Amino acid sequence: MIHYSNVTKRYASGYEALKDVSLVIDKGEMVAITGHSGAGKSTLLKLVAGIEFASGGNVMVNGQNLALLKEAHLSVLRQNLGLVFQDHKLLFDRNVFENVALPLEIAGFTRHETGKRVRAALDKVGLLPREKAHPIALSGGEQQRLCIARAIVNRPSVLIADEPTGNLDQAYAATILDLFRSFNQVGVTVVLSTHDELGLARLQCRRVTLDQGRVVP
Amino acid sequence: MSAILASHRQAFGRAIGRMRSQPLASGLSIGVIAIAILLPLGLFMLFENITSAASRLNTEPNVNVYLALSATDAEAKDVERKLRAHANAQSVVFISREAALADMKQRANLGDLLAGIDANPLPHAFAIKPKSVDGATLDAMRADLTPIPKVETITMDFEWAKKLTRFARFAERLVFLLGAMLGAAVVFVVGNTIRLQMLTQKDEIIVARLIGATRRFVRRPFLYFGALQGALAGTLAVLAATALGRWAGSEVNALAATYGAELSVQVPTIVQAVWVVGLGTALGWVGAFVSVSMYWRQVEAAK
Numbered sequence: 001m002i003h004y005s006n007v008t009k010r011y012a013s014g015y016e017a018l019k020d021v022s023l024v025i026d027k028g029e030m031v032a033i034t035g036h037s038g039a040g041k042s043t044l045l046k047l048v049a050g051i052e053f054a055s056g057g058n059v060m061v062n063g064q065n066l067a068l069l070k071e072a073h074l075s076v077l078r079q080n081l082g083l084v085f086q087d088h089k090l091l092f093d094r095n096v097f098e099n100v101a102l103p104l105e106i107a108g109f110t111r112h113e114t115g116k117r118v119r120a121a122l123d124k125v126g127l128l129p130r131e132k133a134h135p136i137a138l139s140g141g142e143q144q145r146l147c148i149a150r151a152i153v154n155r156p157s158v159l160i161a162d163e164p165t166g167n168l169d170q171a172y173a174a175t176i177l178d179l180f181r182s183f184n185q186v187g188v189t190v191v192l193s194t195h196d197e198l199g200l201a202r203l204q205c206r207r208v209t210l211d212q213g214r215v216v217p
Numbered sequence: 218m219s220a221i222l223a224s225h226r227q228a229f230g231r232a233i234g235r236m237r238s239q240p241l242a243s244g245l246s247i248g249v250i251a252i253a254i255l256l257p258l259g260l261f262m263l264f265e266n267i268t269s270a271a272s273r274l275n276t277e278p279n280v281n282v283y284l285a286l287s288a289t290d291a292e293a294k295d296v297e298r299k300l301r302a303h304a305n306a307q308s309v310v311f312i313s314r315e316a317a318l319a320d321m322k323q324r325a326n327l328g329d330l331l332a333g334i335d336a337n338p339l340p341h342a343f344a345i346k347p348k349s350v351d352g353a354t355l356d357a358m359r360a361d362l363t364p365i366p367k368v369e370t371i372t373m374d375f376e377w378a379k380k381l382t383r384f385a386r387f388a389e390r391l392v393f394l395l396g397a398m399l400g401a402a403v404v405f406v407v408g409n410t411i412r413l414q415m416l417t418q419k420d421e422i423i424v425a426r427l428i429g430a431t432r433r434f435v436r437r438p439f440l441y442f443g444a445l446q447g448a449l450a451g452t453l454a455v456l457a458a459t460a461l462g463r464w465a466g467s468e469v470n471a472l473a474a475t476y477g478a479e480l481s482v483q484v485p486t487i488v489q490a491v492w493v494v495g496l497g498t499a500l501g502w503v504g505a506f507v508s509v510s511m512y513w514r515q516v517e518a519a520k
Contacts, residue, residue: 049427051427071431071432072431075426075429075430075431075434076429077429078427078428078429079428079429080429081429083427083428085427089420089423089424089427090424091420091421091424092420093421102424102425102428103428103429105224105227106425106428106429106430106431106434107429108221108223108224109223110223111223150428
């Protein structure tokens with residue numbers, strides 16, 4: 001499903017974030033990318049979403065080489081991925097419902113279908129009672145759950161989460177990781193980056209460790 | 218298909234929402250654009266009216282020859298013969314003093330005033346259509362006709378009407394030039410409004426792009442916003458031009474009536490109004506498109 005083949009990523013500043021990384025993630029798999037800060041975890045995930053592009057090698061998602069995709073096709077690919085960002089990337093002038101509805105607006109869903117799907121997603125992450133609240137009124141954990149609701153509302157086949165438990169306490173982090181586990185159990189491929197060792201032990205999934213841009217064998 | 222329609226409906230709804238969320242800023246922008254459209258539209262209407270009035274004037278070259286009041290019918294016949302014999306006279310029309318008086322009574326509604334006068338104050342006259350309207354030829358013609366006995370006055374008063382027509386044509390070009398310049402101003406005003414909107418909604422654009430929005434999806438509400446501003450400003454300009462035309466029209470009519478003339482001030486027709494609103498919409502759309510294209514990279518770079 002996701003195939004990194006001898007991938008190198010070098011930024012304009014000359015910094016090499018990934019060096020000759022090869023990795024295959026199968027459909028329905030749950031993979032945790034671990035490593036110290038600056039190891040290249042976020043870059044690895046950004047390459048799957050086409051937010052960054054490889055300087056060398058190929059990144060294939062569902063058989064499509066991202067480097068060869070046109071802008072419009074890349075947007076369609078992103079619509080089929082669920083992205084959870086470390087800094088949430090929520091819209092603070094929209095309420096909880098409207099934040100989750102954004103991917104459905106982009107996909108052109110009707111108002112009725114949008115309402116149904118948004119409420120289902122909010123119910124799944126336990127935020128349905130707060131649908132009218134604005135993100136500023138939510139706690140860090142709730143904001144992360146809101147970000148997850150937005151990622152799953154399109155019913156994606158792949159969930160990409162960059163440090164989803166990074167700023168949360170242990171109790172909240174466990175709840176979030178349980179959510180990812182539950183999505184994976186219904187067939188969603190989950191790729192997340194974390195350095196939360198306790199959480200990793202709880203997830204019991206494949207672990208890929210990066211060190212200075214290389215996969216540790 | 219329904220997804221595309223839903224997307225357009227949402228974009229239109231967002232554009233209206235943005236306008237309603239900033240009523241003062243939106244109102245000011247629309248007002249400025251309306252003034253930019255009203256200026257060339259107002260001038261266009263003014264010159265349309267001048268052209269229309271000029272077209273009703275007799276701009277055909279005529280040389281009018283007025284005889285002395287003492288001239289008899291026989292003397293008038295003698296003058297007519299001489300006028301017809303002139304080398305530059307293409308046609309000669311005799312207007313008897315009786316016919317002139319009857320015409321004056323009818324045209325200028327001066328019946329009551331003229332009824333109080335015992336004698337006819339108007340002379341016999343001739344209207345000559347010259348073969349050549351060249352200045353030197355006409356001067357020579359005047360010199361030839363002046364010595365004819367009983368000829369008292371010769372006028373060649375078509376020049377001003379010709380000048381007016383020429384001025385109206387020049388003014389028309391001026392209006393187009395001004396229209397083009399102010400059209401560019403509309404594009405800049407809309408473009409600047411959209412640029413500010415893009416900067417304030419940078420986060421939304423970035424997030425939308427990250428989760429799969431195409432450029433077209435992001436651009437659409439801005440284009441609708443620009444077009445909507447242009448359409449509203451165009452409508453406002455047409456309404457203002459109509460109101461100004463009606464207001465000035467009543468005064469012009471009253472003034473013309475005192476001279477026994479009928480002069481109606483034209484206001485924009487339905488077709489012209491549709492053109493103006495359409496043009497405003499198109500300019501707004503172009504302004505938004507240019508702005509979004511220019512500032513796209515700036516916003517994307519922040520991703």
